[in-house]
Amino acid sequence: MSSVILKNLKKSFGAVGVIKGIDLLIEPGEFCVFVGPSGCGKSTLLRLIAGLEEASSGVIEIAGREVTDAEPSERGIAMVFQSYALYPHLTVRENIGFGLSLARLPKAEIAAKVQAAAEILQLGPLLDRKPKALSGGQRQRVAIGRAMVRDPKVFLLDEPLSNLDAALRAQMRMELTDLHRKLGATMIYVTHDQVEAMTMADKIVVLNGGRIEQVGSPMELYNAPVSPFVAGFIGSPKMNLVPRDGGTFGIRPEHLDLSTSAGLWEGTVRHVERLGAESILYLATQEMGELTIRIQGQDCPALGARAFATPQPGRAFHFQAA
Amino acid sequence: MKPHQRNAGLAALAVAFVVFILPFLFTFLMAVKTKKEAALFLFSWPSEWQFWANLTEVVKARNYMLLLAYFNSTLITLAAVSGLVVMGAMVGYVLQRRASGWNRLIYAGVLMGLMVPPAVVPTIWVLQGLGLFKTIHGMVLIQIAYGLSFSILLYRSFIGTIPRDLDEAARIDGARPWEIFFRVILPLLKPVTVTLIVVQSIAIFNDFTNPLYYLPGKENVTVQLTLFNFQTQFQSQFNLLFMNILLVTIPPLLVFIFFNRQIVAGMTAGGVKG
Numbered sequence: 117m118s119s120v121i122l123k124n125l126k127k128s129f130g131a132v133g134v135i136k137g138i139d140l141l142i143e144p145g146e147f148c149v150f151v152g153p154s155g156c157g158k159s160t161l162l163r164l165i166a167g168l169e170e171a172s173s174g175v176i177e178i179a180g181r182e183v184t185d186a187e188p189s190e191r192g193i194a195m196v197f198q199s200y201a202l203y204p205h206l207t208v209r210e211n212i213g214f215g216l217s218l219a220r221l222p223k224a225e226i227a228a229k230v231q232a233a234a235e236i237l238q239l240g241p242l243l244d245r246k247p248k249a250l251s252g253g254q255r256q257r258v259a260i261g262r263a264m265v266r267d268p269k270v271f272l273l274d275e276p277l278s279n280l281d282a283a284l285r286a287q288m289r290m291e292l293t294d295l296h297r298k299l300g301a302t303m304i305y306v307t308h309d310q311v312e313a314m315t316m317a318d319k320i321v322v323l324n325g326g327r328i329e330q331v332g333s334p335m336e337l338y339n340a341p342v343s344p345f346v347a348g349f350i351g352s353p354k355m356n357l358v359p360r361d362g363g364t365f366g367i368r369p370e371h372l373d374l375s376t377s378a379g380l381w382e383g384t385v386r387h388v389e390r391l392g393a394e395s396i397l398y399l400a401t402q403e404m405g406e407l408t409i410r411i412q413g414q415d416c417p418a419l420g421a422r423a424f425a426t427p428q429p430g431r432a433f434h435f436q437a438a
Numbered sequence: 439m440k441p442h443q444r445n446a447g448l449a450a451l452a453v454a455f456v457v458f459i460l461p462f463l464f465t466f467l468m469a470v471k472t473k474k475e476a477a478l479f480l481f482s483w484p485s486e487w488q489f490w491a492n493l494t495e496v497v498k499a500r501n502y503m504l505l506l507a508y509f510n511s512t513l514i515t516l517a518a519v520s521g522l523v524v525m526g527a528m529v530g531y532v533l534q535r536r537a538s539g540w541n542r543l544i545y546a547g548v549l550m551g552l553m554v555p556p557a558v559v560p561t562i563w564v565l566q567g568l569g570l571f572k573t574i575h576g577m578v579l580i581q582i583a584y585g586l587s588f589s590i591l592l593y594r595s596f597i598g599t600i601p602r603d604l605d606e607a608a609r610i611d612g613a614r615p616w617e618i619f620f621r622v623i624l625p626l627l628k629p630v631t632v633t634l635i636v637v638q639s640i641a642i643f644n645d646f647t648n649p650l651y652y653l654p655g656k657e658n659v660t661v662q663l664t665l666f667n668f669q670t671q672f673q674s675q676f677n678l679l680f681m682n683i684l685l686v687t688i689p690p691l692l693v694f695i696f697f698n699r700q701i702v703a704g705m706t707a708g709g710v711k712g
Contacts, residue, residue, distance in 0.1 A: 168606050189612035201603035205625040215611030218621075266611070 118179030118192070118269035118302055119144045120165065125174035127157075127164055134160050136326040138174070142304065142319070147296050150306045151313040151349070152323035158306045159274055161323070165304065166195050166272050179269045189215075191270075194263035198275040200255045202247040202262075208234075209243040212261045233261040236298070253284045260295070271303040277312065289315055310350055314338070322346050341366075344435045353396055353408050355433075364435040369396065369410040371431035376417055379424025381407065385417050399425055465687075468680035476677035492681040499667050499678070503659055504685065511660045512689070513574060515643045518581035522589045522638055523631055525582065530593030531619055535605065551587030558651050565652060577653045581642050589634055596630040597623065636697045640690040661686040 120142040127135040134157045142148045150158040163169040165176060167188035176184045183191045202211050209230055210217075216226045234240050237257040247255055256276060263271055276292075277285045293316055296303050307313055313320050314334045322329040322337065322345070330337060330346045341347035344364045347355045351368055358365045373379070374397065383401030395416050397409045407425050417423045439447075468476050469492060471484040497504050533541060533548075561580070562571060570576030600623065608618045646662040653660065664686070668679040 166610065168609070188606075188610045193610070195607070195610050197603045197607060199601060199603045201601065201607035203604060203608075203622055205628075214608070214621075218612045218617060262607075262611070 119177075120148075120270055120302060120304065121175075121177040122165075123175040123177075125161075125164060125176065126172045127160055127169060128172050134326050135164065138328055140321060140328065140331065142302060145300050145302055147293075147303045147305065147316060147318045148321060149313040149317035149319070150304065150321050150323055151308065151310060152329075153349070154308055156323040157326040158308075158323050162195075162272050162274055162304060162306045165191075165270075166193055167191050168195075192268055193270045193272055194266045194268035195272040195274065196256075196259045196263050196276045198278055200247075200259040200279075202255055202258055204247055207244050207246055208239060208250070208258050208261075211247065211258055212239075212265055214262065215266050229265045230261075233264045236264070236295070237261050252280050253288060256280065256288060260292075264299070269302065271301055273303065273305045275307055276305075278307070278309070285312075292316065310352060314350065320350075322349060341433065347433060347435070353410065356404070356407050358404050360434075363437050364433075366433035366435065367407075367427045367431060369408040371428045372407065372409045373426045373428060374399075374409050374411055374416070375424045375426065376421070377424070379426040381425045383407070383423065383425070385419055385421050385423055388416055388419060390414050390416075397423075399423055401425065465680050465683055468676060469684045470681075471677045473675055473677050476675075476680070479676070488677065492677055493685075496668075496678050496681045496685065499664075503656075503667065504661070504664050504682070506657070507659045507661045507664045508689075510574065510658060511643055511662075514577050514581065514649075514660065515639050517575075517578040518585070518642050519635055519639045521578065521582040522585050523634060526586060526589030526634070527593045527597075527624060527627055527631070528619065529586075529590045531597055531623055533590065534594045534597040535602070548587050548590050551583075552591065556584060562652065572653060572655050572658060574653075574658065577649060577658075580648060580652055581645070584648070585638050585641070589638070592630055592634060593627065596627060600626055632697050636694055639693050643690050643693075644686075661689075 120140075122138050122140040125135060125138045126133070138161060150161060152158050160169060164171050165178075167183070167186060171184055174184070175182060178191055178193065188195075203214065206214065212233055213226045213230045216229060221229075230243070231240075234243055237260060239254070239257055239261060242250060242254060242258075247258065250258065259276070273292075277288050280288060289312060296316075305312075305316065317334055319331065320334055320337055321331050324345050330342045332340075334350075337346060337350045341350060341355075344357050344366060347366045348357055353369045355366045355368045356372075381399075381401045381404050383399040383404075385397060386400045386406065387398040389396040392414065393412070395411050395414055397411060397416050399407045399409055401407055404425075409425055464481055467481070467484060470487050470489045472486055472488055475485060529548075533544060565571040565576050565580075568576075570579065604622055604626075605618055608622045613621065644662060645660070649658070649660040649663055665679060665682055668675045668682060
């Protein structure tokens with residue numbers, strides 16, 4: 117179990133600054149998720165930690181050792197790629213053991229380690245197959261197995277679930293969380309999916325334009341976002357954000373009460389999405405623009421009907437303009 | 439199949455027959471005729487089959503020169519093709535993967551190698567200066583130099599289709615640059631390597647002019663040059679000449695048949711994404 121410390125880390129490609137000064141402490145054994153819209157620098161930040169990109173300035177420490185200029189293989193990290201990056205010409209067994217065979221470990225030791233990893237990931241019967249004979253989820257597990265046998269201090273995962281279908285993604289989320297608990301290793305996970313961030317993370321780092329917007333546990337970010345950006349990014353459907361008094365007023369869809377008779381803001385129902393257990397309703401109001409409202413069950417006013425929305429007390433946010 | 443489709447197919451077969459099979463048939467028929475009959479140059483059935491007699495005479499001609507020529511040609515082909523594969527793949531890899539200011543210049547040089555025709559006399563001067571003229575290894579280097587541009591371009595574009603993630607995964611696994619190349623990239627280049635082996639080995643084995651210019655000397659003879667044995671200013675033995683042609687055609691044919699079945703497309707399919 118090892119900590120990762122970033123001090124004033126910067127990276128620019130030519131004149132374009134991609135990472136503009138990041139200070140971050142990731143505690144030993146923590147599951148830390150980097151989240152943000154595409155182009156926010158989250159993948160670049162991960163590649164800086166991995167050593168696949170050279171930092172323009174700043175310091176990276178892994179397990180108390182400065183590794184800013186070290187080779188990737190000397191940093192004690194392992195990485196799982198979005199594309200899995202399995203070697204197509206090698207079997208699953210050889211893929212998992214590749215790093216060990218490069219390190220010239222004895223054959224018996226490699227076999228034992230590969231077997232151990234295969235057991236944890238339930239890859240036993242697939243060991244002699246080539247990657248092309250595996251399903252997406254199986255390839256994913258092989259990629260994780262390849263990372264595991266290196267016994268890394270820190271796991272780096274770059275959008276590992278984004279190529280899987282929705283059902284498999286939910287299952288792999290659970291498996292990854294289990295694995296993290298079992299191994300107890302520090303994991304850094306990059307995603308653009310706020311559901312993955314919310315469900316898996318101990319600590320979420322929200323990135324925007326190469327800077328850290330906010331760091332905190334999932335519930336801290338949900339309950340106390342520091343900026344409209346974080347407020348809009350965490351939670352689904354997105355928080356209603358309305359410019360007001362030189363700042364921004366925010367209220368989450370689940371914190372608006374709907375009534376057909378009376379309320380604070382009057383409007384007409386523009387669109388309804390029924391999901392079964394809940395429904396999402398879009399209300400076009402004079403005062404607040406379009407509001408998204410989440411209500412329990414399937415009972416909602418018809419399209420074009422008049423309705424009123426009222427914020428629940430103490431749930432609204434006021435963000436001052438920076 | 440519709441009638442016009444069938445007719446088009448038959449027409450294509452007929453054209454292929456005329457272009458590919460007829461010359462071969464003509465060569466074969468000439469090769470088994472007697473000297474007198476062959477001199478008539480007719481597309482006719484031989485009146486007397488001289489297959490074995492012609493064959494042994496061609497092999498024995500000028501103290502078994504054909505066997506020496508087979509040995510020399512095979513040696514040159516193997517060495518040159520190995521050099522082309524290893525060097526072409528290495529240069530192609532570095533050109534594709536490592537961005538540097540020199541890349542454009544190097545690329546222009548490679549393209550120039552493809553476009554500018556080699557000049558014979560200056561090449562001979564260079565070879566003489568280096569002490570490589572009239573040597574087998576000098577000939578190997580010539581063949582590598584002539585084929586390298588093509589093989590670099592072929593490899594460079596193919597390596598472009600191999601995802602960089604594989605290089606990076608290997609780097610994280612602790613592979614040094616040469617290990618990334620030999621253990622991850624080179625095995626994935628099999629389809630293009632097979633293509634290169636087929637194309638280049640046939641071209642080099644069948645090369646007539648370059649050995650003629652750069653590799654004179656009886657002990658340096660290559661297979662194509664043995665054809666001179668039976669065609670001189672004053673006398674031509676066409677039956678033996680054609681038998682010789684038949685014999686030197688066989689090795690490239692075998693290479694083609696053998697490797698053609700090995701061309702496996704889509705080696706990289708499945709390694710990345712799904």
